[in-house]
Amino acid sequence: MNGRDDVLDAALVQLNQNPASSMAELAEAMGMSRATLHRHFASRGKLIEELAERGLTAWAQAQEEAGIVGADRWQGSAARSRDAVESMMVALLRRYVTDGHTFAFLLTDTIVEQIPSMASRTEKLIDIEAAFFARAQDVGLLRRDVPPRWHAHSAYGVLIAAREAIRAGDVALRGIDDLVITTFLQGARSHEQ
Numbered sequence: 001m002n003g004r005d006d007v008l009d010a011a012l013v014q015l016n017q018n019p020a021s022s023m024a025e026l027a028e029a030m031g032m033s034r035a036t037l038h039r040h041f042a043s044r045g046k047l048i049e050e051l052a053e054r055g056l057t058a059w060a061q062a063q064e065e066a067g068i069v070g071a072d073r074w075q076g077s078a079a080r081s082r083d084a085v086e087s088m089m090v091a092l093l094r095r096y097v098t099d100g101h102t103f104a105f106l107l108t109d110t111i112v113e114q115i116p117s118m119a120s121r122t123e124k125l126i127d128i129e130a131a132f133f134a135r136a137q138d139v140g141l142l143r144r145d146v147p148p149r150w151h152a153h154s155a156y157g158v159l160i161a162a163r164e165a166i167r168a169g170d171v172a173l174r175g176i177d178d179l180v181i182t183t184f185l186q187g188a189r190s191h192e193q
Contacts, residue, residue: 010030015051019105081139085132096159101176107163
């Protein structure tokens, strides 16, 4: 391990395999002593906190790269077409799948709720998503009979389902992004007659 980033990367791998890993188990999996790991991070909580910050940064980057930031201002001449919104949705979900795999254990870890600055940052990211999902409703891409935040929760739920299905060996990692996208956009119900 060359530095702090390498330690964080290795910790992510181990925590994705076993989210309850202790500092001793993390150190062993990384091939270092507990003392060395403690030189980088005073506690497991501090390690998880830094990983959560990384996860929140990746979430914000995904939103920025997909072009959804500022969706609450898409009115009049700034409005987007259904095709443009769908393209953004696909890009967003594809990135979320990648990040969801990288930060799998954080999808259900409660640390972001326990630290006020992280909880506030999370709420802002959810607000950006909800504004985008509201625009997706406006252009007829998403159902209008549910609140935009329901769509955000639904997307999150599909990401957790993907994580668990991969972990259980029920689906392969390859192609999981398309499965998540179609499940979210088309719903889980069959359209067969």
